[in-house]
Amino acid sequence: MNRINQKLEEDKKILSIYFTAGYPKLNDTVKIIQDLEKNGVDLIEIGLPFSDPLADGPTIQKSSTAALKNGMHTELLFEQLKDIRKTVSIPLIIMGYFNPIFQYGVEAFCKRCQEIGIDGLILPDLPLDVYLKDYEAIFVKYGLVNVFLITPQTSDKRIKQIDNASNGFIYMVSSASTTGATTGFGEEQKTYFGRIAALNLNTPQIVGFGINNAETFDQATQTTAGAIIGSAFIKHITQFGIDTISDFIKTIR
Amino acid sequence: MNYNADEKGYYGEFGGAFIPEMLYPNTEELRQNYIQIMEEPSFKKEFDQLLKDYVGRPTPLYHAKRLSEKYNTKIYLKREDLCHTGAHKVNNTIGQILMAKKLGKTRIIAETGAGQHGVATATVCALMGIQCVVYMGEIDIARQAPNVARMKMLGAEVRPALSGSRTLKDATNEAIRDWINNPVDTHYIIGSVVGPHPYPDMVARFQSVISKEIKSQLKEKEGTENPDYVVACVGGGSNAAGAFYHYLDNPNVGIIAVEAAGKGIDSGESAATSVLGKVGIIHGSKTLLMQTPDGQITEPYSISAGLDYPGVGPMHAHLYRSGRGEFVSITDDDAMKAGLLLSKLEGIIPAIESSHALALLEHKTFKPDDIVVINLSGRGDKDLDTYINYFKL
Numbered sequence: 142m143n144r145i146n147q148k149l150e151e152d153k154k155i156l157s158i159y160f161t162a163g164y165p166k167l168n169d170t171v172k173i174i175q176d177l178e179k180n181g182v183d184l185i186e187i188g189l190p191f192s193d194p195l196a197d198g199p200t201i202q203k204s205s206t207a208a209l210k211n212g213m214h215t216e217l218l219f220e221q222l223k224d225i226r227k228t229v230s231i232p233l234i235i236m237g238y239f240n241p242i243f244q245y246g247v248e249a250f251c252k253r254c255q256e257i258g259i260d261g262l263i264l265p266d267l268p269l270d271v272y273l274k275d276y277e278a279i280f281v282k283y284g285l286v287n288v289f290l291i292t293p294q295t296s297d298k299r300i301k302q303i304d305n306a307s308n309g310f311i312y313m314v315s316s317a318s319t320t321g322a323t324t325g326f327g328e329e330q331k332t333y334f335g336r337i338a339a340l341n342l343n344t345p346q347i348v349g350f351g352i353n354n355a356e357t358f359d360q361a362t363q364t365t366a367g368a369i370i371g372s373a374f375i376k377h378i379t380q381f382g383i384d385t386i387s388d389f390i391k392t393i394r
Numbered sequence: 395m396n397y398n399a400d401e402k403g404y405y406g407e408f409g410g411a412f413i414p415e416m417l418y419p420n421t422e423e424l425r426q427n428y429i430q431i432m433e434e435p436s437f438k439k440e441f442d443q444l445l446k447d448y449v450g451r452p453t454p455l456y457h458a459k460r461l462s463e464k465y466n467t468k469i470y471l472k473r474e475d476l477c478h479t480g481a482h483k484v485n486n487t488i489g490q491i492l493m494a495k496k497l498g499k500t501r502i503i504a505e506t507g508a509g510q511h512g513v514a515t516a517t518v519c520a521l522m523g524i525q526c527v528v529y530m531g532e533i534d535i536a537r538q539a540p541n542v543a544r545m546k547m548l549g550a551e552v553r554p555a556l557s558g559s560r561t562l563k564d565a566t567n568e569a570i571r572d573w574i575n576n577p578v579d580t581h582y583i584i585g586s587v588v589g590p591h592p593y594p595d596m597v598a599r600f601q602s603v604i605s606k607e608i609k610s611q612l613k614e615k616e617g618t619e620n621p622d623y624v625v626a627c628v629g630g631g632s633n634a635a636g637a638f639y640h641y642l643d644n645p646n647v648g649i650i651a652v653e654a655a656g657k658g659i660d661s662g663e664s665a666a667t668s669v670l671g672k673v674g675i676i677h678g679s680k681t682l683l684m685q686t687p688d689g690q691i692t693e694p695y696s697i698s699a700g701l702d703y704p705g706v707g708p709m710h711a712h713l714y715r716s717g718r719g720e721f722v723s724i725t726d727d728d729a730m731k732a733g734l735l736l737s738k739l740e741g742i743i744p745a746i747e748s749s750h751a752l753a754l755l756e757h758k759t760f761k762p763d764d765i766v767v768i769n770l771s772g773r774g775d776k777d778l779d780t781y782i783n784y785f786k787l
């Protein structure tokens with residue numbers, strides 16, 4: 142069984158951390174992954190930086206620009222990760238925009254992911270219909286979970302289609318926003334979380350965007366399987382460096 | 395072969411909607427409604443009326459006699475430079491502001507590079523009394539001060555795009571991010587035949603008035619609707635899409651798209667996407683784009699800010715790949731010369747974008763009895779500083 146599915150069967154709320162590969166320093170990738178696992182994080186999203194990250198707010202934009210400037214690129218990330226399974230067993234997801242993966246070759250990319258021990262992909266700009274038509278078979282062949290996003294604006298009908306196409310978890314974007322918004326959760330989120338819970342989906346949901354402390358983590362995981370933190374983590378390592386990851390995780394749970 | 399968008403917005407292998415789920419409801423609302431709205435008699439009537447009374451259409455199709463003499467062929471100029479605000483861009487913004495009203499939107503966002511599309515958007519927002527926010531790269535704001543001032547006079551808020559390379563592609567990213575954050579009340583008026591479906595098709599339809607007029611005007615002057623060639627410059631490709639639109643399916647009409655070679659194709663400073671680009675995804679569309687082998691989008695260069703885009707609309711990628719269109723690239727120097735030549739021979743100072751299309755005449759020999767229509771997409775007022783610096787005027 143895929144490590145993501147295994148993890149989702151455990152009786153606990155999942156804490157997932159996103160970070161941008163190659164940031165703050167080019168070769169921080171492996172150490173960040175090891176420290177996140179050591180500190181009890183349940184799932185890691187490794188961001189493959191892109192020049193034009195449409196769905197991201199300023200924090201992840203800046204970390205992506207910096208990572209690219211540091212020299213990060215697809216092949217180098219695979220190179221850095223090639224022995225990662227010798228030291229960690231935590232589920233690993235690569236999150237990135239579609240163009241770099243399309244240039245690498247989708248099949249070649251998925252094959253490398255399997256060889257390394259990557260468990261899934263999140264590609265926000267690979268739409269559902271294109272995935273089903275052109276790429277689902279490849280993802281399945283290489284044992285990769287594909288994670289789709291939904292938002293408060295996504296209709297019930299489309300959520301059900303996404304539920305059917307999913308084989309890991311659904312990424313529930315908490316509000317109509319890019320990453321890193323910090324307005325907290327209000328009535329809109331309550332209604333939205335309630336609506337999704339009532340749909341009784343087959344696929345577990347993990348909430349992302351706007352989670353930055355214990356309070357928002359708890360709110361987000363009341364009716365869902367877990368929550369994802371990205372911008373707040375990147376802000377922390379930008380300010381305090383990567384040797385203080387445990388301090389950050391303690392502020393969440 | 396079909397040269398228009400299919401139902402899912404594909405032109406051959408190009409196009410589609412490669413967008414994050416956050417944008418799906420926005421584009422889906424537009425996709426489901428745009429054709430129906432455009433075909434409503436009340437919409438058509440208002441659109442046509444504004445094009446006539448406000449934009450000043452039809453724009454003349456002018457037989458450029460002295461230019462024709464010099465190049466020993468028959469040259470017509472389609473005078474989009476005489477449109478209100480100085481370029482073809484306003485055809486699209488008029489259409490989209492009416493679309494936004496029909497969809498009940500109360501806030502408009504747009505991206506702009508040189509500021510032409512930003513001005514055209516701010517203009518129609520002023521006309522309709524609708525709030526307008528224009529995203530513009532920080533670097534472009536500094537080098538296009540007069541257009542920034544025009545947008546402000548028209549009541550728009552100009553927001554600097556501070557991310558990435560801080561130019562047009564980043565302004566487009568910022569506009570898309572704004573739309574993600576404001577999915578309900580906001581309409582995004584994109585400035586060319588780029589972006590996710592249905593934008594390329596919708597913008598092409600609004601601009602298609604250009605070739606519609608060319609047909610009837612040429613019929614009157616030459617007794618035929620069809621020239622031998624239609625020539626237009628391509629940044630994203632909206633003026634070209636409009637000039638080509640009603641000729642796409644007529645193989646007797648040659649279609650020539652002119653891209654900006656910048657300082658030369660191999661100089662590392664160019665915007666000739668058909669030559670330098672590879673298939674990829676930019677701003678939600680699968681098309682040809684300039685990128686690193688690793689799939690990072692690169693910064694193009696052209697002396698003309700309006701041609702300075704790393705991609706090209708999916709319609710044009712398809713015209714190129716299928717061989718239906720002939721693609722030529724013109725350097726800064728050749729474009730500048732062509733701009734000066736038109737000024738001296740015909741008393742018309744063209745936008746530097748349009749000068750690229752005119753420069754084709756030095757690179758391709760036409761027969762004396764060929765009818766060549768060149769789309770003069772804009773006037774040169776906005777480019778005076780560049781002309782002054784270049785020619786030390």
Ligand SMILES: Cc1ncc(COP(=O)(O)O)c(C=O)c1O
Pocket residue numbers: 480481482483508510511585586587627628629630631632633634699700701745747748771772773
């Ligand atoms: C006068 C003029 N022509 C052409 C263009 C290029 O745009 P497009 O290729 O969409 O026509 C611009 C863009 O700013 C312009 O201002």
